[in-house]
Amino acid sequence: MKASSNKNFFQPRARLLLQLGDKLIKNENVALLELIKNSYDADAKKVTVKLERITDKKGGRIDITDDGEGMNIDIIENVWLEPGSDYKAQLLAKNQRSKKFNRLPIGEKGIGRFGVHKLGNKIELISRKEGEDEVVVRIDWNKFSEEKYLKDARFEVFIRTPEYFLRNRKGTRIIISDLRTDWDKRMVRDLYRAVFTLNSPFKKSGDFTVDINIDDKSLVEGLPTWDDIKKFALWHFKCKLSGTTIREFNYEFSPWESLPELEKRQVTQEEDYIQDNETFVKRDPDNPKKEVIINLAKNYGSEKEPKTIGEITFEGYIFDRDKQTLELGNQAGITLLKQYLDEQGGIRVYRDNIRINEYGEKGNDWLNLDMRRVNVPAKRISNNLILAVIDLKIAESTALIEKTNREGFIENEAFYDFCGAILHTINLVETLRKIDKDQIRNKYNPTEQEEPVLHHLNELHLLIEKRIEDEPLKEEINKHLQKIEDDYNFINETLLTSAGAGLTLAVGIHEVQKVIAELTLAVQREQVPDKILGLVNHLDQLIESYSDLLKQADTKEEDVVKFLNGATFNVGYRMEAHHIELIKAYRNYKGSHMISCSRRLLMGAVMNVIDNSIHWLEIKRQRLSKTSETFDKKIYIDVLHNEPGYLEIVIADNGSGFTIPKYQLTKPFISAKNNGIGLGLHIVSEVMKVQEGSVRFPEANEYDLPAEFQRGAITVLKIKLLSHDTSE
Incomplete structure (x- = not known):
């Protein structure tokens, strides 16, 4: 029935x-x-x-x-x-x-x-x-x-x-x-x-x-407007992207009147650099070693219902937030500029001049600009350095489909090709901007505090070329100087294995700088060639001795939870002495535990990060004590698995956060500490590179941390998971 x-x-x-x-x-x-x-x-x-x-x-x-x-x-x-x-x-x-x-x-x-x-x-x-x-x-x-x-x-x-x-x-x-x-x-x-x-x-x-x-x-009241901000922009670009190439390209560097030693510069699609790089390419998803061409005119739909991305107009203004550079501008409203860029910086998308929601909103790094800048801070542009718009034509961009909740486009093949074409163009602009940015630094900040040894070696090269006429002697000296530079770069790239534990790289750098200074003086005074060659030999041997201290760190399997238990045990006494509460959230981690690392180097990296937190937590306590405000110092450590093949060790404190731009944190010889050497986070960065990982400093609310740690210093160490570890 x-x-x-x-x-x-x-x-x-x-x-x-x-x-x-x-x-x-x-x-x-x-x-x-x-x-x-x-x-x-x-x-x-x-x-x-x-x-x-x-x-x-x-x-x-x-x-x-x-x-x-x-x-x-x-x-x-x-x-x-x-x-x-x-x-x-x-x-x-x-x-x-x-x-x-x-x-x-x-x-x-x-x-x-x-x-x-x-x-x-x-x-x-x-x-x-x-x-x-x-x-x-x-x-x-x-x-x-x-x-x-x-x-x-x-x-x-x-x-x-x-x-x-x-x-x-x-x-x-x-x-x-x-x-x-x-x-x-x-x-x-x-x-x-x-x-x-x-x-x-x-x-x-x-x-x-x-x-x-x-x-x-x-x-x-007091809301900044675009007209208030535009005057600070040093760079402007406008491009038209169509089919497989950049059809129109216009890039302008417009230095302020207060920078008279710099000249305005313009680059168009007629330049060889643009013509050589005008075609959009991406990695083939089926073969990462192969590149394929992106075609904005491609039909992502069917013959009956064709769907394309269509022509794109991409225009933007780029800013330099470096404190010294902004001060050179002699313009009022620097605080307003930073506030505006923090809140509204980024790249927005418009269709027929009406904005698509979410893109360009604070915290929505849809093109991954901030991560790109972490990896290459000297060149890349982060969201708080750019205000740009992408204009699409609604009749042509039917392959880009808005989500039902109006929060951007559905992430289909067309969307990823769209992002690829935009990033290709951004890379060209970044390369051109790097040239102008370096000119600003060289003309108005020539001391090169970030890498004094390499800077002085370069000056010495130029001085020897100019002052020494004996070609065999010049060749001998330059041969030694090149070896010195190679050894120094080797030290910087692979680290002193014991630097994190207390043998400071600064000692070696200090000795090297003293010899370079004496050598430079000798060349300037045209002292006898034997004296010059002797100093060069001494410098060569000195830096080679530091290079010999390096060892190739053995990589082994480590249980990340046990490793962090060891790290926190090592700092247990210091936590008590400084009255710091250590929150071990990582103990609740239930995912894959086994990582591939050098325990000695990774331990040094973790200790360096914790050392920074201890110092700045005490600075905040002292500052607040002047206003009779109590402050409980805390450090939070957790383990997350957000990316296939990697774990992230998150170390955060409830202090005042980093006081220098994040892109400079890992550069050597830059420190906000009084009498600080500025090597700690540089060492951390180099250690993570050796471990085939990375270090990054996320923005507030990028990670789901307790609220009291969102405004403090947050450091993330990304380390490789063992590929055969499949435990849950």
């Missing part, structure tokens, strides 16, 4: 629409931006957003009004009130543009309107098409939680003689009340930033503008 159910259909619950607003819309800013984008799709020229008593959720109100095409009762009933309507998707598929501004719709999911629930519980919508009556919709979202089924949650929809859009006016007005959130100053300022970045800051407002009016002006 076969019995069929009478309920052979979906019967959605009333709370489904509330969930759509809550789950699919990230936050209040995104919800409001979705409503503004709806106005864009309605062919509006201007949108006005009024925020009234926004900090009081019961008495507050959000009022959004546009001068677009408006809606009649037919569109309200058959489009606006149908969740998931494909009305806009159909317009896009047919390439049907708006009448007045020739726009294609940027909203096609049919769910953005339900973000109003994210903003408030009550909504009144008033809309009027040209020559027709007004349509009014009044919804109390609370009713949707009271009723069981969606069909039972009723609300008002009616037509009336125009009362708001009088005479020939048309458009849509949405009034949201009974707010769901007490907005604070941060939320309001974030909203202002989001709205004002909805259009590219590099273009005039054109045919779509958004005005925000707020009754409490104190909430937005």
